[in-house]
Amino acid sequence: MASIRNLGFLAQLRSDASNHVIRYRNGRIRQSGRGLVFWFRPETASIAELPMDDREMTVFVRGRSQDFQSVAIQGALTWRVANPELLASRVDFSLGLATGVYQSEPLQRIETRLAGLVNQAALQYLAQAPVRALLDSGPEPLRHQLEAALGADPALNEIGITVAAVRLTNLAPSSELERALQTPTFEALQQKADQATFERRALAVEKERAIAENELANRTELARREMLLITQEAENARNRATGLAEAQQVEAAAEADRIRTVESAKAEAEQARMTIYRDLPPAVMLGLAARELAGKLETIEHLNVTPDLLAAVLGEFRRGVASLPAR
Numbered sequence: 001m002a003s004i005r006n007l008g009f010l011a012q013l014r015s016d017a018s019n020h021v022i023r024y025r026n027g028r029i030r031q032s033g034r035g036l037v038f039w040f041r042p043e044t045a046s047i048a049e050l051p052m053d054d055r056e057m058t059v060f061v062r063g064r065s066q067d068f069q070s071v072a073i074q075g076a077l078t079w080r081v082a083n084p085e086l087l088a089s090r091v092d093f094s095l096g097l098a099t100g101v102y103q104s105e106p107l108q109r110i111e112t113r114l115a116g117l118v119n120q121a122a123l124q125y126l127a128q129a130p131v132r133a134l135l136d137s138g139p140e141p142l143r144h145q146l147e148a149a150l151g152a153d154p155a156l157n158e159i160g161i162t163v164a165a166v167r168l169t170n171l172a173p174s175s176e177l178e179r180a181l182q183t184p185t186f187e188a189l190q191q192k193a194d195q196a197t198f199e200r201r202a203l204a205v206e207k208e209r210a211i212a213e214n215e216l217a218n219r220t221e222l223a224r225r226e227m228l229l230i231t232q233e234a235e236n237a238r239n240r241a242t243g244l245a246e247a248q249q250v251e252a253a254a255e256a257d258r259i260r261t262v263e264s265a266k267a268e269a270e271q272a273r274m275t276i277y278r279d280l281p282p283a284v285m286l287g288l289a290a291r292e293l294a295g296k297l298e299t300i301e302h303l304n305v306t307p308d309l310l311a312a313v314l315g316e317f318r319r320g321v322a323s324l325p326a327r
Contacts, residue, residue: 001019001049001095001100001101002014002015002016002019002021002047002049002095002100003015003100004095004097004098004099004100006042006097006098009041009042009043010039010040010041011039011040011041011042011097012037012038012039012040013036013037013038013040013047013100014037015034015035015036015037015049016035017034017035018034018051018052018053019034019035019049019050019051019052020032020033020034020049020050020051020052020081020084021033021034021035021036021047021048021049021050022047022048022049022050022084022085022088023036023038023040023045023046023047024045024046024047024048025044025045025046026044029085030045032084032085034052042097042098045097046094047094047095047097048088048092048093048094048095049093049095049102050081050084050087050088050093051081051107052080052081052084053080054078054079054080054164055078055079055080055107055111056076056077056078057076057077057079057111057114057115058074058075058076059073059074059075059076059077059115059118059166059168060072060073060074061073061118061119061122061123063119063122063123063126063127064126064127065126065127065129065130065131065134066126066127066128066129066130066131067130067131069130069131069173069174069177070173070174070177071126071131071134071171071172071173071174072170072171072172072173072174073122073126073139073142073168073170073171074168074169074170075139075143075166075167075168075169075170076166076167076169077114077118077150077163077165077166077167078163078164078165078166078167079110079114079161079162079163079164080161080162080164081160081161082160082161082162083160084160085160086158086159086160087159087160087161090158090159090160091106091109091110091159092104092106093106110159110161113155113156114150114156114161114163117149117150117153117155117156118146118150118166121145121146121149121150122142122146125141125142125145125146131173131177134171135171135172135173138171139168139169139170139171140168142168142171143166143167143168146166146168147163147165147166150163150166151163
């Protein structure tokens with residue numbers, strides 16, 4: 001706002017560069033411009049100050065769609081003064097010369113007019129389509145329609161106002177309708193989640209089955225190899241037993257052959273000896289028997305030789321000698 005310093009019958013106004021100041025006297029414009037500094041007489045002057053920077057206002061519209069559903073629109077609108085002298089002639093921007101503030105509320109009046117134009121265009125847009133189509137389209141088509149409607153509105157051009165931009169941040173139904181509209185989506189997402197869970201569980205079961213089959217195959221293979229090992233060990237044991245039996249048979253046969261050979265030799269020697277003994281005279285046999293007996297006797301404590309025994313022995317000896325062949 002402009003700064004006014006009163007010095008009795010004179011006053012000085014100092015304005016910012018972002019404000020356009022218009023000084024009237026007797027209903028005519030005496031000075032007009034931005035950032036002016038001047039002296040004036042309060043009793044004969046009238047001063048208006050208009051902001052030349054971009055002004056922003058909040059936009060909120062609640063309307064009904066074609067299918068009678070409540071829809072809310074939120075956003076912001078940026079406007080600026082295009083023709084300050086024209087706007088000052090249509091809207092009261094005069095300052096109180098003692099205080100330097102507006103005597104009325106010109107900015108609120110302008111924003112009220114803009115809000116009415118926005119509401120009218122938004123309500124017309126909402127009434128042209130059902131709520132599902134509006135939500136699917138989003139706020140962008142409405143934003144374009146509002147910019148076109150406000151840019152071409154003659155009421156704004158007549159007062160020297162222009163709309164710089166329209167931004168819509170949300171276009172949403174009522175909370176009850178939003179929950180109702182979200183239900184199919186939630187159910188579809190839940191079905192997908194359930195399907196994903198089922199697939200994960202099926203995959204886990206499949207993996208567990210594959211693991212169990214792998215373990216069973218491993219156990220089967222181990223059992224088969226163990227059976228082969230047992231069979232091979234039994235075969236090796238049988239082969240060892242067969243080899244040992246065959247070796248024992250060979251040894252037994254060799255021992256039997258040796259025994260037969262030894263016994264045969266003994267029998268032959270005994271037979272030869274018997275043959276020799278068979279042809280000897282009795283006296284010689286008697287002598288040999290006595291010698292054999294004497295060889296086995298360790299001690300002789302008593303020996304009785306009678307004359308009859310000695311005569312008989314000598315007689316037998318002479319007969320034996322006589323029977324020997326002459327040489």
